[in-house]
Amino acid sequence: MRARIVHWRSRRFQVVQSDRFTANLCSIYRLCRPKQVAMKVATSTALLQLYLYVTGAAVSGEGVGAAALGELGDGALLPCYPAGNATPIFTWWTRNGQEIIHRDLLAPPPTSSAGEHFLILDNGSLRVDGVTLSDEGTYVCGATFPNSSTQTSVQLQVAGGPQNVSTSISPATTLPNGTFIVSQGSNVSFNCSSSSYPSQNLSWVSPGNRSLVSGGGSWLDFRIKDVQPSDQGEYICGARNSLSHRTASQSTQLLVYYTPNRHPECLWKLSDDPSHVQFNCSWFGAYPTPTLLWGENHHGQGVSVEGHLYVSEETESLAVMLNRSLLFDGQMLKCMAHHPVLAPGQEASCLFTLKPPYPEGEPLVTALEGTNVTLVCTETSSLPPATTVWKRGTQQEDFKPGPKYVLSGDGPVFKLTIVNVSNEDEGVYFCRSENPLSISELEVYLTVKTSSAYTGAIIGIFLAILIVGSGAVIAKTLYSSRDRVCLGTGFGRLEEDRGDVLSLVESDEEEIFQDAVPRLPPTANGHQTTLVQIHRIPSSEHDDSEMAEASPQQQEDMVQTKEPVELVQF
Structure with a gap:
């Protein structure tokens, strides 16, 4: 045990190189007592490293500053020195100029607890658990080796997200599975939002992986005007952290509902059984598939099928078979279509009001x-x-x-x-x-x-034309001889009197007869006699003036002069 202590002491003094610490080390910490060796070693090592840190003695070099990235909520590892696999005997760390942790590696390793935020590993690296925004800053690591010491700075950058990526489409109806439903022809807005630290980039991708729009910020939206069925599909909003380059995305399924621009079509046909009739109702071109209903409508009003409901099914074509004996004149059979696009109050239907046929023509x-x-x-x-x-x-x-x-x-x-x-x-x-x-x-x-059957008709038509023509000739003849007819000569003397000519001559010497017309004998030479009396009436002011200029004697002579009556015989 002593040999180990002496060996440790010799190494220790080589690092410190201080006679004062060498002379007093045994007397101060009483290293001769084996039971206290372990505790004294740890204490002396801590004091020694503290001295080196304060005085900066025997620092052999300083590492170049590096950068480290830490994700919010995750762990970050900050390297202490770039030198090989050497193990320092003492390590300390500061953040923004303030010490946060140190460790003597010759002492027994500290017991780690679950709540520890910083931890120095055996190679001097600093592990940060549960990185927060407050951990961001400049870190300095000091490491002491047997023959040297070093300092290294590390810039810790904290990044978070993207997270909470969400999308929305409006105006739209949302299904339980998150799918959005819009109607054909509407104007639709797409919105995407996300949170990232320190910044992010958002982008929208349409069906077919075609980029629509991109930009920075916490949200991004775009619009589609007059949306059509071709716009249906999956839209993806992607978020990318500008520091960590981590990405996240959220997909949204868009369904475009539409209906045909016409009402359902109602048809009928005879079934194989003559006693039954098949009524067909079809409404093609709707998405999703509509629900068709066949029923009897007693009043023909309202948005629902009133009366008896025959059949209902989700289909584009619906047929119902009815017994002909149950049909009657004036009966109303109605087919209605239900669809999510149809607003309340709107109706798509076709109606039969039964009426019997009545063909018309020439019998x-x-x-x-x-x-x-x-x-x-x-x-x-x-x-x-x-x-x-x-x-x-x-x-x-x-x-x-x-x-x-x-x-x-x-x-x-x-x-x-x-x-x-x-x-x-x-x-x-x-x-x-x-x-x-x-x-x-x-x-x-x-x-x-046959053609002979028309001979009598042809003869009849000819006779009719002949009679009409003869009548026209006779009428014309009578009209041209109307004066003779009126004088009473009759038709028998038309030919005899053709040579008689009556000439009437006007003379200025003629005078107005003032006396009565003499009576003539009824006949003359066996012929009827007609008296023609000619009067001359003054027609101008000139004649009046002549009468006025004449002497009274001349006017009397003119009045008293009588001319013999002129007889004209026919």
Whole structure:
């Protein structure tokens, strides 16, 4: 035991190189007593290192400052010296000029406790447990070796995060699993936030790993206007610590809901069982899949199917089979679509108000042999729209489309054209309309006539034209001879009187007759006699002036002068 002590003492004195400490060491700490050796060694070592620290004696070098990184809440390790694997016999650490811990490695190792924040390892390194922001600063390590001592500075930088990365989308509906739901055409805002120390960089990545936007700060957002189904997918917000380069991310799933820009479509068809009718309701192009309902609506109002509900299912196409005996005129069958995009009060539906069919057309049709004839049938009143076909004969045989029979339809008008009509085509034809409510038929009878059958009609038309023409000639003749008819000559003397000419001559010498017309004999030379009396009426101021300028004697002579009556005989 003494040999070990002496050996230790010789090494110790070589480091300290002080005669005063050598002379008094045994007497002060009584090293000759073996039981107190261990305690004295520890005490002397501590005092010696404290002396070296205060006086700075025998410092052989100083290490170059280094940098260390510590994560908040984690541990950090600060190296004390860069020299090999040598073990110092005494180590101390300061932070920002203040001592925080020291250790004599020749003494028994200290007992570590769970609450210790700083701990010096055997090689002199400083371990910091549970790094906090207050641990950031400049650390200095002093280490004493058997032959030298050294000091090293270390810059501890503290980094934290990124943590608490969160994302949000608005306006949107959030599902229990965190998925966000938006409606097609809306404007959507994306926001990302995170906390990091000392700083961070945030970025948004769209589906397909395409970078959208990036920047510093505690939050980052961007907007999508008029969002479309192509914008659906996973969006990732990434945060990166600018000091530690640690990264964190948060993904967000976006679903874009949409509905077709139309109402559901209601159709019907006959089932294999003639006593039943199948009603189909379809609404394709919606996401997610809508819920369709078939029911009976007694009032045709409201946003819900009133009355009896037949079937409901989450599907794009829904069919219901109904017994035809339960259907009646005026009954309302309604199909409704439920979808998350539809706001309260909005309705997407189609409605059948059942009405029986009623085909209309000409019941009697006549055609000339060898020509083409078209039978026309119109059906517009049925709901749902009826299926209309042409059939032939009492057995209602179906037509086979071909060059002889041409079937065509334009909306509610259905036509049957028979090419090169013959006597075999004569007979009864049926325009048959059927919808879920009932079946109605229009009976059309086709009569085929040959060309001889029209001979009598042609003769009748000719005679009618002849009679009308003769009447027109007679009427014209009477009109042109109306003066003779009015004078009473009658029709018998028209030819005899054609040579008689009546000439009336006006003369300025004629005077106005003031006396009464003489009575003439009824006949002259066996002919009737007509008296024609000609009067001359002054028509101008010139005549009046002439009468005024005449002498009274001349006016009297003019009045008293009488001219013999001129007789005109016919």
